[in-house]
Amino acid sequence: MSALANHSYAKMNGAGNEIVVVDLRDRPGPVTADDARAVASPKGVHYDQLMVLQPPRLQGTEAYIRIYNNDGSEAGACGNGMRCVARRIFEASGENAVTFETNAGLLNCWQGPAAGLYTVDMGVPKFGWQDIPLAEEFRDTRGIELQIGPIDAPILHTPSVVSMGNPHAIFWVEDVEAYDLGRFGPLLENHPIFPERANITLAHIVDRDHITIRTWERGAGLTRACGSAACATAVAAARLKRVNRTVQITLPGGELTIEWRERDDHVLMTGPAVFEFEGQFDPALFASVS
Numbered sequence: 001m002s003a004l005a006n007h008s009y010a011k012m013n014g015a016g017n018e019i020v021v022v023d024l025r026d027r028p029g030p031v032t033a034d035d036a037r038a039v040a041s042p043k044g045v046h047y048d049q050l051m052v053l054q055p056p057r058l059q060g061t062e063a064y065i066r067i068y069n070n071d072g073s074e075a076g077a078c079g080n081g082m083r084c085v086a087r088r089i090f091e092a093s094g095e096n097a098v099t100f101e102t103n104a105g106l107l108n109c110w111q112g113p114a115a116g117l118y119t120v121d122m123g124v125p126k127f128g129w130q131d132i133p134l135a136e137e138f139r140d141t142r143g144i145e146l147q148i149g150p151i152d153a154p155i156l157h158t159p160s161v162v163s164m165g166n167p168h169a170i171f172w173v174e175d176v177e178a179y180d181l182g183r184f185g186p187l188l189e190n191h192p193i194f195p196e197r198a199n200i201t202l203a204h205i206v207d208r209d210h211i212t213i214r215t216w217e218r219g220a221g222l223t224r225a226c227g228s229a230a231c232a233t234a235v236a237a238a239r240l241k242r243v244n245r246t247v248q249i250t251l252p253g254g255e256l257t258i259e260w261r262e263r264d265d266h267v268l269m270t271g272p273a274v275f276e277f278e279g280q281f282d283p284a285l286f287a288s289v290s
């Protein structure tokens with residue numbers, strides 16, 4: 001029987017990113033890719049990422065968090081999901097800062113500068129081609145040779161690539177709405193240049209303090225917000241010297257503020273975490289996969 005059967009969950013969203021939070025610290029157990037897919041099935045609850053809290057493995061951390069995409073794959077980082085988890089913890093404990101362990105390392109979260117806002121330290125971005133990873137060497141990852149469409153009139157080309165604990169490709173465009181991301185997203189996510197697939201973002205630089213984005217998420221598809229994509233876009237644009245180190249990112253589902261901190265190169269993401277409803281997983285959901 002799945003560890004999720006009969007367990008309670010919270011449906012939340014982070015700037016529109018659909019998040020389900022399950023706290024298994026009191027009843028730990030493995031969550032399989034099949035379990036994650038069952039939760040996302042039509043009789044379950046729709047989500048982009050499922051955040052599963054397991055008991056802490058390291059002193060000073062609140063939980064070890066496993067992050068699942070709705071296709072059952074695991075992600076190293078999910079900024080919007082981390083804010084949702086932080087909100088749950090703060091409401092239960094009265095604390096205002098917390099450290100979690102994820103597969104991308106330790107993440108610190110704290111109450112943001114205003115009510116309803118939460119900040120996550122997403123760590124240091126990586127730009128090396130092996131770190132992203134790419135299938136072949138590119139010395140300059142500010143813009144790599146990759147395009148789709150006719151060779152002499154590409155539709156999308158020369159993305160910046162970044163790892164924020166997960167792989168991101170950012171295509172710079174004039175209008176993020178002008179492309180069929182539902183069609184190009186899966187082609188690019190699964191392009192052989194990305195051996196671990198990639199999150200695909202269209203980004204328009206409005207001015208030095210503001211960028212608009214849309215993202216096709218690896219393992220989850222079109223999303224109303226992807227926090228790590230917002231971070232990846234902000235640092236990629238700053239590397240190109242096109243924006244300041246603190247920028248506002250407008251996503252289809254809301255707003256995020258990203259600061260690429262000067263003193264240690266850590267990326268700080270601040271945004272909302274919204275509670276929607278609570279529920280309990282019907283064991284029948286997992287019957288066919290147990």
Ligand SMILES: N[C@@H](CCC[C@H](N)C(=O)O)C(=O)O
Pocket residue numbers: 017048049069074075076077078079080081166167199217218219220225226227228229
């Ligand atoms: N929505 C997330 C990132 C999700 C992870 C992604 N789909 C992956 O597998 O890399 C965020 O808010 O950061």
